[in-house]
Amino acid sequence: MKCPFCSTPSTQVTDTRENDEGDIVRRRRRCLACDKRFTTYERIELRMPQVVKRNGSRTEYDHEKLRASMKLALRKRPVTAESVDSAISRIEEKLLSLGEREIPSEKLGELVMRELRKLDKIAYIRFASVYRNFEDAEEFSEVIRELSARAPTRARKPKAGE
Template identity: 55%
Template sequence: MRCPFCQSDDTQVIETREVEDGTALRRRRRCGHCDKRFTTYERAEVSFPVVVKKDGRRTDYDRDKLRASFLLALRKRPVSADAVDTAIGHVEQQLLQSGARELPAAQIGNWVMEELRALDSIAYVRFASVYHSFKDLGQFLDVLQEVQPASPAAKPRRGKPSA
């Protein structure tokens, strides 16, 4: 593996650990020439189903696009990179276990929502608002009530604010 900083071939693995529930390996490497450290990931190459968009277009599955969706929803939220990688791994596992050659984008979106709901309720609401294309405040409130604790003190207040 070449060093991304100096392009030297003299790199060595200094630490290896499993990530994403054992579906990938994370390797910390050190360059013998410039002494800088960097991380690489190793995962099995598999064939994912083709994604069928709402308008009927078909595209190849793109892990980077899935990651970007997670990161956008989780922007400025206290969720670790490892937790995001694990959630992405869960979605990919469901993609593979489906056994389908083609899969509607809506199904992948539903799996992403399940993972976001488990990670962070704010990110879940953010993603849901875009994913479901909310047209009015009522739809937004429905999702908020869905993730809100059931205690009476936590119910949203309606009407005029008190002075």
């Protein structure tokens, strides 16, 4: 660490302490050349990967854009805000765990669709129709058949008189 007073690169750590949450480390340092003291702070810097769009352009990951996309798909659906927040957290954790500097938008879209499928099938279909750019009703039917094939079978309700 370079001394802020004399710019000498030789400094010595004299004291190290963590804050109560354990996410910031405070270090007291002493310059070996001018003997002045100063404090530095270390904190974790998590960087989300850049999103590489289909046309090759790059953009910063945008938490609010993800939230807005999911909310649009979930509009008027019986899904709690806490469920949406949890899904977004899982997506972001997955992005961070990949350890990549860039992620294709297709991969991000697949992560979103996976979470929406768990939350609400209708929202999943809504998002998929825009994300996959459905051209006709047959593509909708294919996704619905796919969902139906994967869905657990429900017990049939008996009709009156049965």
